[in-house]
Amino acid sequence: MKKIFFLLAGILVLTSAALQQGDGAFDAQINTLKQECKDLIKATRYEGSKVTYYNAGSKQTKSIELFMFLPNEYQFAVSTKKCTAPVTLRLYDAAADVEERTMIKEYKNVQGKNFVFNTTELNKIYRKKVPEVERLKNLHIEYVIGSGKTNKEAIVLVMGHKA
Amino acid sequence: MLMKIQLSIPIVAGALLLSACGGEDASKKDQPKVEVTVEDASVSADDDFMLPQPISLAHAFKNAGLTYVSGKTNPISNKNNYSKKIDQLLNLGVYSTDLAYCAINNKTQEARNYLAAVQDLGTKVGLESVFSDKTLIAKFDKNLGDQSALEELIYDIQDKSDAYLQDNDLRYLAAVEFAGAWAEGMYLGIDDSRKNVENLSVAIVDQMTLLRNTIKGLEGHPSQDARLKSVIGMFQDVLTTYEGFETVKKANKNVNFKAPELTAQEFDTLASKIVSLRNGIVSPAQK
Numbered sequence: 001m002k003k004i005f006f007l008l009a010g011i012l013v014l015t016s017a018a019l020q021q022g023d024g025a026f027d028a029q030i031n032t033l034k035q036e037c038k039d040l041i042k043a044t045r046y047e048g049s050k051v052t053y054y055n056a057g058s059k060q061t062k063s064i065e066l067f068m069f070l071p072n073e074y075q076f077a078v079s080t081k082k083c084t085a086p087v088t089l090r091l092y093d094a095a096a097d098v099e100e101r102t103m104i105k106e107y108k109n110v111q112g113k114n115f116v117f118n119t120t121e122l123n124k125i126y127r128k129k130v131p132e133v134e135r136l137k138n139l140h141i142e143y144v145i146g147s148g149k150t151n152k153e154a155i156v157l158v159m160g161h162k163a
Numbered sequence: 164m165l166m167k168i169q170l171s172i173p174i175v176a177g178a179l180l181l182s183a184c185g186g187e188d189a190s191k192k193d194q195p196k197v198e199v200t201v202e203d204a205s206v207s208a209d210d211d212f213m214l215p216q217p218i219s220l221a222h223a224f225k226n227a228g229l230t231y232v233s234g235k236t237n238p239i240s241n242k243n244n245y246s247k248k249i250d251q252l253l254n255l256g257v258y259s260t261d262l263a264y265c266a267i268n269n270k271t272q273e274a275r276n277y278l279a280a281v282q283d284l285g286t287k288v289g290l291e292s293v294f295s296d297k298t299l300i301a302k303f304d305k306n307l308g309d310q311s312a313l314e315e316l317i318y319d320i321q322d323k324s325d326a327y328l329q330d331n332d333l334r335y336l337a338a339v340e341f342a343g344a345w346a347e348g349m350y351l352g353i354d355d356s357r358k359n360v361e362n363l364s365v366a367i368v369d370q371m372t373l374l375r376n377t378i379k380g381l382e383g384h385p386s387q388d389a390r391l392k393s394v395i396g397m398f399q400d401v402l403t404t405y406e407g408f409e410t411v412k413k414a415n416k417n418v419n420f421k422a423p424e425l426t427a428q429e430f431d432t433l434a435s436k437i438v439s440l441r442n443g444i445v446s447p448a449q450k
Contacts, residue, residue: 027330031330034326045314045315045318046216046318046319046321046322046325047213047215047216047219048213048214048215048216048325049213049325049329050211050213051207051329052207052211053205053206053207054206054207055205055206060209061209062207062208062209062211063209063210063211064211064212064213065210065211065212065213065376066212066213067213067214067215067372067373069215069219069220069222069223069366069369069370070219070222070223070226071226093417093419094416094417094418094419095210098416098417099416100417101417126419130419132420132421133419133420135419136419137369137372137418137419138372138417138418138419152205157213159213161219163311163314163315
């Protein structure tokens with residue numbers, strides 16, 4: 001029994017080690033996509049970027065919380081070029097555990113491309129849905145990733161604001 | 164930042180396999196309970212966040228009416244007092260805010276001095292490739308008098324710093340740096356707020372929404388030594404105090420809605436906690 005247990009543990013350790021190994025070519029592609037995103041919003045001041053890595057296969061959701069304290073227009077560039085699984089982006093005004101949060105906008109089946117959106121358009125929609133708010137200061141982006149081939153994939157997000 | 168996820172695989176699966184192989188009865192009471200944990204460092208956390216740049220936080224305070232007060236920033240002479248890496252990182256953040264605070268208030272000579280301090284501490288914490296650029300000060304000097312260009316330069320430095328940390332799986336360093344930057348910004352804001360309570364207190368409450376994620380960032384640092392634990396404790400103390408305020412408890416959890424209006428007593432309590440936190444960062448020997 002011990003032998004089988006150690007065999008099982010060994011497989012798990014090897015799997016873990018394999019998962020943690022860097023992939024130079026993959027990282028280089030991600031850096032290229034990040035640069036493409038920066039170029040898409042190059043008229044803005046860089047506020048930050050986030051690469052969301054996931055193992056495609058089963059359906060999953062990843063979320064990112066963002067803050068916009070300035071009244072200036074914020075622009076967001078997203079690259080899903082490294083995604084083969086179906087990806088839907090949902091933009092909310094609060095985290096999933098907040099009751100009665102509002103979905104501001106949804107982008108369906110955006111895998112395999114670069115695209116942009118900004119707070120001017122989001123605020124317009126948001127104020128229509130929730131008239132008592134002035135503007136978005138806090139945004140939650142949800143990546144809803146559908147099932148697909150088992151593969152290491154990533155979504156790139158770059159954010160900037162106008163001066 | 165690459166966050167580690169933990170795939171906890173209860174040994175139930177293994178026990179089932181062993182049963183199927185004719186092993187001992189897995190339901191025996193003395194069966195050892197073993198949990199195998201696989202950490203997949205290549206997968207991001209399900210709930211992640213992106214923190215703003217210190218200069219954007221300083222701008223938000225300035226928009227709310229924060230004025231420049233000479234002598235409020237962390238003296239540059241303190242930079243040699245930080246021997247531990249955690250303190251160097253925290254104060255790299257403190258100086259980044261001080262640099263932004265001076266730059267957006269057109270105090271270019273002071274900003275230049277803080278840029279040199281940021282370069283010095285940045286090099287000490289391992290960001291040589293970002294801060295060893297000998298032309299950085301020259302670029303700064305070239306743009307003296309052009310506030311917008313100076314601000315662009317600061318954003319550019321942050322961009323390069325972020326890229327370096329991300330490329331080298333060192334985003335947890337940025338989280339510590341941000342914590343110092345946040346504490347200094349709040350200190351400068353809360354100190355000046357007595358002159359302009361109405362607007363600045365809204366900006367302060369707005370930026371309190373960053374605290375939970377700031378703590379998460381600090382907790383993500385792989386080396387949880389005594390000093391870091393003490394720093395996390397100081398930040399946690401501010402959060403616990405803030406979340407205990409009646410006005411905060413009653414406020415909408417959706418921070419896009421009206422921010423809580425702190426009572427004078429709550430505001431004083433928060434101010435005192437922020438001052439204590441900031442002093443514990445810039446003068447670590449006192450803690």
